[in-house]
Amino acid sequence: MPILAGYIPFTSVDWPDHITSAVFFQGCPLRCPYCQNKPLQGMEPLSGASSFEAFLAFLEKRKKVLSAVVLSGGEPLVQKDLREAAEQIKEMGFELALHTAGVNFERFKEVMPLVSWVGLDIKAPFDKYEKITCRKNVEQETLKCLTYLVERKLPFEARTTFDESLLTKEDILILAEDLKEKGVESYALQECRSFDETGVSVELKASWTQDEAFLLALKNIFPKIILRTEIGNL
Template identity: 40%
Template sequence: MRVGGLQRWTSIDFPGRLAAVVFCQGCPWRCSYCQNPELLDARVEPQLAWEEVIAFLRGRRGLLDGVVFSGGEPLLQAALPAAMAEVRALGFEVALHTSGMYPQRLREVLPLVDWIGLDVKAPWHRLDALTASRDSASRVLDSLLQVLVSRVAHECRTTWSPELFPLEELHTLTEELSTLGVKRWCLQQCRGGTLPHPAPWRGDLALFAQRFESFEFRAA
């Protein structure tokens, strides 16, 4: 595993669990608003050896509930299934943050995962431009459908501001996700992005909440 960082404690990245976050180095997508640009280049020297992460986790048994594999894009790394299995063998639950770019690799790790946070970054027709990668939409949709039928607990997330795509398209995306069977959806404000005027925006948030069993808005 190429580890770009380790957050030793979090209560928000794995719902209902106290967890550590392993940040995996490398991501093939180039989203303009990336929150962790230092993790994009897979060739960067790892910040920690995987053995150091395991040593830390051994000392946190009974104190932490789980481990989150985030990124970057964790599924980029061929060593991920073995790393998840090793974490589970220590008694921890496992969460995965992914953008859904590797549906086949996702299929392989689903039996090892207790919770998934899946990014649906934009309406399908905009994904290639946003990620600077071809065939993004088909891969994300494949991953989403796998998650929905897997019965693994999950949440879909979309990062948005009007600079990325219009509010009308955000509504269309939420309708499509709800129709597909998404129950939990989180809207995240794009860091540095603006939001519509507060008065009508409250109405939009209320409509989003009606479309899902669980809805959360996270401001930047």
């Protein structure tokens, strides 16, 4: 059985134009310095976390009002039973979306036939991946996932969380150009926030949200770019 960190019953922000439930799988092999989900990084179950069976029981009761589930994390692709879990949810009649950083291409391929939409995290320009993920060679797996989605013309959004203490605006523009060349059609840039030791959001890190020249340069690359900030989409 997959290990869950928890789930939220309803969300309208995790899959564009869909009201879904979102299930958060425990564990992530990456160590992004800005991670807001550090307790979800380890593979050990958190005390008090929901079981997968409890999540299925919740879905059973909500079948009439919910039609879709987002598989999220942590990182769903670390769960070796992900395909079986996705099958069980799908057999109950729910559509599926996947949030992933594309860390395991083989598992990604296993689950994709069941998934209708993907939010694919692209952490950095591909030559700077290690700086953000603190892991070696992750970008090879992510690139394979990206190519898989583009070649099959599957619906997905590429998204990058922009921490200005780690990447520059120039890095983001280079990445956006590269993604466009690779065939990405939907791209979102997400604001990164600072948190205090209790997990409370304390300050906006982003100055890019006010930099009109930068935003214009981005829109020249992706005219429909999604600029996702704490106060909503710009």
